[in-house]
Amino acid sequence: MLTGATLFGYRNKYSTQDFFKKRVFRAIVPFIIWSIILLFHSWLVGKFTYKNINEVLSAIITTRIYHGDIYWFFIPLISLYCFIPVLSLLKDNRNILWYMAIFLFVTHSCLPLLFLSLGIKYNNSLSFPVAGYVLFLILGYLFSTIELSRKQRIIIYLLGLISAFIRYAGTYYYSLEQGKIDKFLFGYIQFHSVLLALAVFVLVKEIGKNVESVKITNFLAVLSSCSLGIYLIHKLAMSYELYFLQITADNVYWRFAGAFLTYFLCLSVVLVIKRVPYLRVVFP
Secondary structure: OHHHHHHOOHHHOOOHHHHHHHHHHHHHHHHHHHHHHHHHHHHHOOOOOOOOHHHHHHHHHOOOOOOOHHHHHHHHHHHHHHHHHHHHOOOOOHHHHHHHHHHHHHHHHHHHHHHHHOOOOOOHHHOOOOOOOHHHHHHHHHHHOOOOOHHHHHHHHHHHHHHHHHHHHHHHHHHHHHOOOOOOOOOOOOHHHHHHHHHHHHHHHHHHHOOOOHHHHHHHHHHHHHHHHHHHHHHHHHHHHHHHHOOOOOOHHHHHHHHHHHHHHHHHHHHHHOOOOOHHHHOO
């Protein structure tokens, strides 16, 4: 959603050529660099199972590298970047964008889950003929450019809370039934995921409007500049944290405090490396 909010209007700031140059250095370069770093790491720890260059390249493009499975989002992100120049031409045609958003939500987020719940096979050819992740781009742009009333915001927040309840209560219920973790409600495009993401987006936007302190704004800008770097290394960092703490990922204390420990550890690493010439290229 943030991508849609910030990049839909790129034509007002720079050319499409510059747009792609920025995206290459922002996404493709760190993806390749960190995939190579993790390949080297997998070799160091005895997890390098690839027999030839084709298997290595396949592992990179399918993000099946040891600790690199979290890079899956780069692939649809790169695809979405390629689609943004088309969507940007529709920036001022909000009716078309709302039309796309509604039909994407219905055919990608609601109907497949409804059919599956009823035990009926869903024909994906019925879905709106673009990738479901486009929905987040469009919603991000639309909701970043409209002012919602207090009543509308409350409705969105309530839908977000209900969606969170559906996901976690539903997962708990189905997991008890199956005797193992059930991932029926784990889909990123499912309606509850979309509504929860929208609620968080609207909440953060509203909070941001009320931040007037320059110091707080600058502090948040620094944290924001480190977010991609933190994501790139967080799983690798977690593996070493668990190793040195001699605990497993299902440890109760880790489940509550581990996220904060990992965040601040990764933030420190990213901040330090960003100050080192040449090395900072790995954290754009």
